[in-house]
Amino acid sequence: MKTYDDPELQAIAVKLTSDDPGIRRVAVMDLVDSGEPEAVELVILALQDPDTNVRQEAAKVVDEFEATDMADALIAALSDSDEVVRNSAAHALADLKDPAAAEPLLEALESSSDSFVVSGILRALKPLRNAGAQRPALKRLGDASAQVRREAVGVLGWLKQPENLPALVEAAQHDADPDVRRAATGALVYASPQQVGQALVSLLKDDHWQVRCEAAISIGKLNHQAAAAALMDATKDELWQVREKAVDALGTLGVVEAIPVLGECSKDAMSNLRKAAIGALGTIAHNDGRPYVVTALDDPDPDVRKLARWAISKLDTAA
Template sequence: MKTYDDPELQAIAVKLTSDDPGIRRVAVMDLVDSGEPEAVELVIHALNDPDTNVRQEAAKVVDEFEAADMADALIAALGDNDEVVRNSAAHALADLKDPAAGEPLLKALDNSTDAFVVSGILRALKPLRLAGAQSPALKCLSDGDPRVRREAVAVLGWLKQTENLPALVETAQRDEDPEVRRAATGALVYASPQQVGQALIGLLQDGHWQVRCEAANSIGKLNHQAAVQPLMDATKDQLWQVREKAVDALGKLGSTDSIPVLGECSKDAMSNLRKAAIGALGAIAHSDCRPFVEIAMDDPDPDVRKLARWAMSKLDAAA
C-alpha cells in the first residue's frame, strides 16, 4: 500500500493491512476524522476489503467524502454480495451529485444488466440532469424490473424534456406496477395542462389509490382548470386519501363551482378531510364559503378549528 506523509493517515493505512478484520474496521472509522483528501484512496481500498463488516463500514462512511474519484468504487460496490454494502453504495452514489461522476455512471449503466445496479446508477444520475442519460432512461422504461422503470421515470422527470412526455404518459397509464405508474404521474408536473391534462384526468380513475392521489396532486400543481368536475367527482372516492388530495387540488384551482362540494367535505366524519376542505375553502375565500367555515369554528378537532380561524381571516380580508 502507498506510504502517506501524514502520520495519522499512515497509521490508518497500516491498520488497513492488518490480518485482523476488526482492526481494519476500526481503521475505516478513523478515516472519517482524518480530514485528509488522500483518505478517499483508503476508503476505496476498504470498499474492496475481503471482510463483509469492513466493506459495510466503508460504505457507511462514504457520505463523509466529496470525491467523484469514488464513483467507480461505489458503482462496483452496487454488485457486492452483501445487501448492506449494496444499499449503502446506492445511497452514497445518489448523494454524490458531482457532474464529474456522470461519465463513469453512464458507462457503467451501458455495461450493467443487474437490476439493483442499474436502478442505483439511475438514481445517481437523476440529480445530475445529464442529456446523455435521456436515451438509456427511455430504454429502461421497458425493463422487466419495476425498480429500474421507477428510477428511469425519475431521471426523465428531472430532465424536463417535452419529447419525453409521450413515454411518461404511456408509463403512467399502462405500466403494470402501481408504484411506477404513480412515479410517472408525478413526473408529469413539468408539462403544461394542454400537454398532459387529459391524461391526468384519466388517471383519477386508476385502479390503485396511490396513482389516483398522485393524479389529483399533479392536477393541482398544474392548475388544470378543466379538471374541476373530475376532481369534484373524486371527492367521492372510496378512499379518504384520494378524497383529501382531490379537495387539496380544488383549493389550488380556486373554482367557486367547487364550493358546495367542499362544504360537504368540511362536514365529513374524517377529520383529515374536514381539515383539507376548510383549507381549500380558505384558499378560495369567496363569500359563499363563509357558512361552512363558521360551522367549522366549533369543530371537535382543534386542528380543524385552527384552520377555520385562518380561513375566516382570509374571508374577512377578501370582503
C-alpha cells in the first residue's frame, strides 16, 4: 500500500484496506474533507472496490474532485454491475468538461459496444467540442439504441459544423424515436434559415407533439421569417403546448400579419396560451393588437392581466 505524507490521508488509506466494507465506505466519505490532491488516487481505488456500497459512495463523491486522471476510472465504472454506480459515473464524466479528457473518452468510444457506456461517453464529449468526436458521432446516428443516437445528435449539435447538417436534418425528419427527432430539431439552430428552414417547417407537422414544439422554438431562434404562415397554421394545433410555442415564435419574429390569429389565441380557454398571445402582441407592439390587449386587462388570470399591462406600455411606447 502506498504511504502518504499527510497523516489524515494516510489514515483514510488504511481504512480503505479494511476487511469491513462499512469502514471502507466511511473512508470514502472522509476523502471529500481531506482536501489533498492525492485523494483522487484513493477515490479511483474505491471505484474498483469489490463491495457495491463502497463503489456507490465513491461514484457519488467524484464530483467533488477536479481531476482528468479520473476519466479512465469513470469510463470503466460505466460498465459497473450496479446501476447507481453507472449513472453516477456517467454524470461525473459529463461534468469533467476538461479538454484533456477527450483522448481517453474517444479511445473508449471506439472500442465499446455497450449502449449505456457509449451514450455516457458521448454525453461527456459533447461540451468538449472536440473535432475528433465528429466521425464517431456521425457513425452512432445509425446505432440501434435511441439513447445513443440522441447523445450523438448532441455531440454534432455542439460541434456546429456545416457538413453535419444533412445528417441532423435526416435524423430530425426520419428517426424512428421522437426524442431523437426532437433533439435533432433543436440541434439545427446553429444553421441558417436558408439551410434548414424548409426542414423545420415540415417538422411543425411531425407526428409527435414535442417535436412540433421544438420546431416552433427553433424557427423562432433562427428568425425564419418565411415560416410565418406555417406558424400561424400551428396555432391551430390539437395540443395547446404546440400552439403556445407557435405563438411565442410569431412574437419573436414580429409578424404583424399574425395579429388577428394571436388575438384569437388571447381568448383561448387555456390561460398559458392567453399569456403567450398577449406576450407576443406586446413584443410585436403594433397598434392593431391593442383591442385584444385591452380586453385582456379584465382576464380572470392575474398573470394574463399583468402581461396585458406590460403590453399596453409597449404599445404606448411604440405609438
